[in-house]
Amino acid sequence: MPKLPSLKIPxxxxxxxxxxPAKPGAGGVPNVDAPSDLKTSPPDRKTDGxxxxxxxxxxxxxxxxxxxxxxxxxxxxxxxxxRKVPKGTNWFYTLGSxxxxxxxxxxxxxxxxxxxxxxxxxxxxxxxxxxxxxxPLGAFVHGMHKWGSSVMVxxxxxxxxxxxxxxxxxxxRELNWVIGVVxxxxxxxxxxxxxxxxxxxxxxxxxxxxxxINGTGPVVGPYLSDFLRAGxxxxxxTLSRFYAIHMLLVPGAIIALIGAHMYLVVKLGTxxxxxxxxEKPKVAAPVAQLDAGVEGNGASPxxxxx
Amino acid sequence: MTRRRxxxxxAQGLGGLAGAAIILPAVGxxxxxxxxxxxxxWEAVGPTGDFVEDTYRQVVFTETEGIGDAGKTTAYxxxxxxxxxxxxxxxxxxxxxxxxxxxxxxxxxxxGNFICPCHGGVYDFQGKRIGGPPVRPLDQFQTRVRxxxxxxxxxxxxxxxxxxVRARDPGEFTGGIWEYLYPPRPSTFPPP
Numbered sequence: 001m002p003k004l005p006s007l008k009i010p011x012x013x014x015x016x017x018x019x020x021p022a023k024p025g026a027g028g029v030p031n032v033d034a035p036s037d038l039k040t041s042p043p044d045r046k047t048d049g050x051x052x053x054x055x056x057x058x059x060x061x062x063x064x065x066x067x068x069x070x071x072x073x074x075x076x077x078x079x080x081x082x083r084k085v086p087k088g089t090n091w092f093y094t095l096g097s098x099x100x101x102x103x104x105x106x107x108x109x110x111x112x113x114x115x116x117x118x119x120x121x122x123x124x125x126x127x128x129x130x131x132x133x134x135x136p137l138g139a140f141v142h143g144m145h146k147w148g149s150s151v152m153v154x155x156x157x158x159x160x161x162x163x164x165x166x167x168x169x170x171x172x173r174e175l176n177w178v179i180g181v182v183x184x185x186x187x188x189x190x191x192x193x194x195x196x197x198x199x200x201x202x203x204x205x206x207x208x209x210x211x212x213i214n215g216t217g218p219v220v221g222p223y224l225s226d227f228l229r230a231g232x233x234x235x236x237x238t239l240s241r242f243y244a245i246h247m248l249l250v251p252g253a254i255i256a257l258i259g260a261h262m263y264l265v266v267k268l269g270t271x272x273x274x275x276x277x278x279e280k281p282k283v284a285a286p287v288a289q290l291d292a293g294v295e296g297n298g299a300s301p302x303x304x305x306x
Numbered sequence: 307m308t309r310r311r312x313x314x315x316x317a318q319g320l321g322g323l324a325g326a327a328i329i330l331p332a333v334g335x336x337x338x339x340x341x342x343x344x345x346x347x348w349e350a351v352g353p354t355g356d357f358v359e360d361t362y363r364q365v366v367f368t369e370t371e372g373i374g375d376a377g378k379t380t381a382y383x384x385x386x387x388x389x390x391x392x393x394x395x396x397x398x399x400x401x402x403x404x405x406x407x408x409x410x411x412x413x414x415x416x417x418g419n420f421i422c423p424c425h426g427g428v429y430d431f432q433g434k435r436i437g438g439p440p441v442r443p444l445d446q447f448q449t450r451v452r453x454x455x456x457x458x459x460x461x462x463x464x465x466x467x468x469x470x471v472r473a474r475d476p477g478e479f480t481g482g483i484w485e486y487l488y489p490p491r492p493s494t495f496p497p498p
Contacts (some may be wrong), residue, residue: 121373204376209407209424216477218487223340225475230339232473232493235370235377237339 010192080268092166093270095159098259102152106190109145110247117197119243121236124199154189168271176264179257186254190297199239205240208234289294327343341492347371350455351383357397357456359387362413365399376420379403381447381458382413382420393459399458400433401445408476411444420444432468442480445473448498460495470497 046054068074085093116135129137133204160180163169169177196207211234215225230237351365361383370377380402386392400420402410409424419436420429428437433444442468448459465472465481472490474480479488 121376145472199376209409212408212476215475219489222475222478222488226340226491227337228495231342231344231370232491233370236373296366305463 005265083266083269085270086276088273088276089270090273092162092273094106095155095162096265099159100262102155103146103254103258105144105148106152107251109141109148111249112141113145114247119197119240121199122238124197124239128198128200149194153187153191156184160184166271166273171266173264173271176261176268178259179264183257183261184253186250186257189250190246190254193242193250196239196242197246204234207238324473339493343493343495346460346495348450348452348457348459350452350457351381351399352456353454354451354456357383357385359385359389361415362400364413365458369461380410383449383456383458397449397451397456399447399449401447401461403445403476405435405440405442405444405463406475408436433464434466434468441477441478442474443468446470462495462497472497 084291095224111182113131115140116127116131133141163180192207192210195210196203211225211228211274215221217224226232228238228241229235229289230235310437323465347369349367352363352369356362362384364380365383366378366380368377369379378457381399382402383397383399384399386394388394389408392398402412402420402422404411404422404427406422406425406427409422411420411422411429412428413419414421418431420433422428422440426438427435427440429440429444430436433446434457435441435443442462445461447461447465450459452455461473462479463472464470467481469481471480472483474490478484
């Protein structure tokens with residue numbers, strides 16, 4: 001396994017206790033010659049203003065250092081942000097981040113929509129039409145949430161296609177594929193439950209059709225649709241139920257699983273595209289080593305960090 | 307068994323018990339509606355003289371209370387017909403809920419059929435499927451006469467032989483083995 005080159009962390013980020021202490025007598029300003037004649041030219045004394053300015057310049061670093069001394073996140077952050085990516089990494093690799101960004105847009109716009117939305121069967125439609133017609137920028141925020149949901153579903157499928165066609169689901173990344181599939185299902189759940197919330201004719205009938213499709217599963221189907229509707233007919237509690245699933249249950253699960261998904265991406269690294277050939281070992285391995293199944297010089301078979 | 311192991315098991319058991327005390331009621335709370343049957347509801351839809359044997363009259367009534375217009379549903383009502391060998395003196399109330407996926411069907415007088423706008427389901431005058439994707443005849447509502455008014459009550463489904471069974475959701479077959487593959491739900495009323 002190749003050793004990662006050690007990273008030079010700028011001194012400014014390193015918290016004070018880790019800094020090399022100044023040599024005795026060197027003072028705060030090293031490498032400056034002492035004035036030749038102290039009597040004729042006394043050293044300039046710093047004014048209070050200068051001292052305050054220096055403190056202000058140091059403040060952001062001091063704050064970061066204070067946090068880092070107590071939390072120790074800088075090692076993790078540098079490891080994550082400066083991690084190596086394989087040769088051939090290209091724009092297709094941005095689809096996952098794009099999906100994440102679409103999710104963040106949904107989360108932010110959703111929070112602000114919730115400030116005006118009323119999840120009640122008799123008032124939901126009126127509150128949505130209030131958002132669209134009277135609240136400043138309401139139609140814009142609602143539009144971002146509405147169209148953004150389609151964008152997220154499209155992006156998650158493109159990301160899945162990239163992973164499949166690049167073979168990035170293979171060992172050791174199968175678990176991340178499984179997590180991704182669960183995230184896909186949760187995203188579809190979000191799209192389905194969110195569709196009912198405006199409570200207009202389209203969402204009402206679409207939800208009825210969706211619940212009935214769900215009910216056609218043998219044996220458990222009828223009970224599942226009763227669970228979704230909270231009863232034999234679509235009613236007042238159906239909307240509350242969809243609302244709770246849409247903005248409490250599933251988003252929490254999605255956030256947790258995105259965390260696990262990204263942890264595994266950082267931990268395992270990404271794969272090279274299939275058209276990038278693995279580098280051959282520069283020096284042929286001794287026959288004895290090959291027989292024992294030991295890699296030559298530790299070159300990673302997929303060209304990336306392993 | 308060592309003392310350490312006994313205490314480990316006891317601590318984990320207590321933790322599990324405490325967790326179950328929180329999780330089980332919450333889950334029960336969420337799934338309870340599956341087992342709850344609401345009150346039987348009857349609504350008058352018009353005097354008996356309004357309905358005839360050879361065509362339907364459209365009536366709108368409340369099926370779910372408390373949610374305004376969204377809780378209303380449509381039925382097509384007529385008198386039972388001698389020509390179709392039905393028991394005389396009764397009223398037939400056919401639901402407009404398509405047995406495919408629940409879209410609203412309408413009765414087309416000229417054709418004498420019920421037609422669904424969504425996926426082209428067609429039903430004959432009695433509500434039996436004669437075309438398209440539906441899996442069974444249209445649902446019906448129980449009917450009775452009180453003070454000269456026709457009243458409609460709980461929904462029920464029928465088999466292809468028009469035998470009444472407990473209400474099923476659209477898309478679910480009825481009769482024969484399907485009665486087991488799509489079991490009746492506790493939240494529905496027994497058929498007449």
